[in-house]
Amino acid sequence: MTRIAVFRSLAVAVGAVSMLAACGGGNNNTSENLASDQTLSFPMVDDVGNLDPGTMSAAVDIDIFRNTYSGLYKFDDQLNEVPDIATGAPQISTDGLTYTFKMKNNVKFSNGDPVKADDFLFSWNRAAAIQGDYASVFQPVAGYDAVANGKATEMTGLKKIDDYSFSATLSAPAAYWFTEVALWTAWVVDKKVVLAAGKATESNWASDPATAIGTGSFKMTARTPKQSIDFAPVSNWWGGSTGAITKVHIEIIADQKSSLTKYESGNFTLIGFANQSLDPDDVVRYNSDPQLKKQLQLLPSARTTWIGFNFCEGAGKPSKNCTKGNPFAGDAGKLGREAFSLAVDRDQLVDIACSKGTACFKATGGVITKGLKGYLGDNTDPWAVFDKAKAQSLFKQWDPDGSKTKNLVYTYNTSGFNKAVCDNLASQWQANLGVKMQCTAQDRASFFNARTKCSYPIFRHSWGADYDHPQDWFDFLFVTDAGSGGACYSNSQLDQMAKDANAKPLSQSLDTYKAMNKILVDNTVTGNLVYGIQQYVSPAYVKGVGGNALYDNYWTDVKILQH
């Protein structure tokens, strides 16, 4: 009975693959004639989590709603920051504290309301007051703390100059802030619509297609929670053409296999938009089949995964979060960190945990992902190479009797990828160092809660860049008491360098950031493992599918050719 079912499934699968391969082979239409149906459809595993720019934080949500909202600036395909609603770069005072923004005067919301400076001041004050995950975007602005603490409703640093210009005064120089102004938290919302729906800090308006008003090229037209969301181009969009797509339909399908089946039967235009991925085995199948491979794009994404080492040397040392000492901490633990990093064959790791290199590639240039500013260059990390003999030698010096690694537990938050990485690390460390390590999975909330308190001696860590600025890595991960560090790493030299670099424009501070990255490498603060890959699957007749390291292409870039 079981065998019959298995073989029946196999037969169906083989048939489906054959049909798809046959269709793929015949669809080499390179004509630019557009298909009559320009519906862009794709699946998502989970429903959108947050529809309000003030509280948005997930890459999934941002990838979708950057098509319906916009701000003063945006990132182009090469991740350069370019004006969007702003007319040009801000005027920055000589002391680096005051930014004056000038806006285009023809910008309208999707409901026709004009966009004025009042809307921006309202949106930014509102975002600071809501205190979403990325409210700290406005932390440099004078008066932020009072709004964040609920003692005021408006940041004193924001001043309207006229209907189409305003200024922001910072409490201290923060050159990176200009980059943060292009983030979703700084998108503009329609003051009139939000206040008509309720209090300024409420978000209900954002879930209702009738009131989810933005300045992007698309607007939400329908939404059934946990089932589907639909969008349509904005008529007479202020930014010009909205492209060829006439409708966007997103379906929520928890099972990746089911999504792919629907895609293969022609019910989805693509898979991969909104930070989605394929089932690992399916990516391997697509990548190994010459016909299917034509539909697959594997593009670098701005995420690095590394081995996190705990730097706590004792209670309160070097960080207030430390409760006890750890074998990998400080100078005493450096040999151990080096040994554990050198004992990992990253080619093997990529082959096994990254589905034969379809989900990630080996990290050899420091913790900042390849392609982002601050990357050190290929093969610049001497501890990200596989050297079993050296690893064993260092390990014997560090832990001659095995007491430091007895009952070693590597902890990760539950996910297929994290499990595969841990299993492979365990195998390699046992084979190359003789260390028997146990993999332990924790639910996401418990894991992050414990990691913030530096509870794990060795653990999974990764960071997906929010924007292309090294400050995003150091301030959140590596300065003393960084919120997302998890390692309780502390280095006064690095702290000072970060402070200095953050105050300067990136053109003047990039070398400093790279030097900071080099410090991390030299001290083996992170055991860098892999950089991320974003997968896209689409037929040849769908053009404009893809993205850069941080975002998908805009929907306006996509068009469906006759097929």
Add this chain to the structure above:
Amino acid sequence: MAQAAPVIQPDLELSYEMPEQVTLLSDAWRRLKRNRLALVGAVIIGLLFVTALISIVWTPYPTWLQAVGPTYQPPSAAHPLGLDQAGRDILSRIMGGALITVQVGVGSAIIVSLIGIPLGLLAGFYRGKVDTVISFFINIWYGIPDLLVALILVFVLSDALHLIPRGVLVIVIAFSLTRWMDVARLVRGQALALREREFVEAARMSGARDFALLARHILPNALGPIIVQATFAIPAAVLFEAFLSFLGLGLPSPTPSWGAMAADGYHGMDFAPHIVLAPTIALSLTLMAFNWVGDGLRDAFDPRMRR
């Protein structure tokens, strides 16, 4: 002189053979040997135990070692059952999984018996309040969804309280604590019936104490059904462990549990079916073997099935 009365000689032709005296176990074994399905099951179980024992000292490759060859490699001369998604040798892991299966199955059967037999004997022998209390608990436990409780037990004992590391022991304990009632109820019934039998009464009259009555007279005579019940507990425990591991809630990686191996290969079934087929076939054969042997033992110990 009076003539002696003639002596009637017994007719030797009419004499008959007395039946051979056999013990319960030897009688059961004689009938079990006639059951071919049970014998096939016994051979499979024998192979399972031998494989498990061998795996303690030798497997072709370490069960945890990844990348011994290309991932998803189909069966070959070097790797007769192929390699899995992490490049691990499936034959080695099947062998390692056999040990886990034996540990879980036998361990659970022993603990289930250790809990169920004394409680069943006490309830059936003493009756009255003792029986009421024990039967009450048996009924309460029957009313609780065993799978759910077992899952919670595994989580609480290992992950929440950290009393027992996630491994075979916690699986065995969780299973046994939720499945002891079958044995207890069966033994209770046996004890209720046996305590009224003449040989028990005779032993009691000759001064035997309660413990001696239970240990020397009642328990040995209830042994047949107990063995059958314990045999059926083994595949249930094996399936329970495989189920938990398939869900990712069982033995930690890289322990070569057959359930976890099936889960690992599940997503690659369409292009690497060997990964999931090997553990599922091993699991199916094991479950069938224990069930065949259990059925055979039940028939062998059942006096109504005498032929």
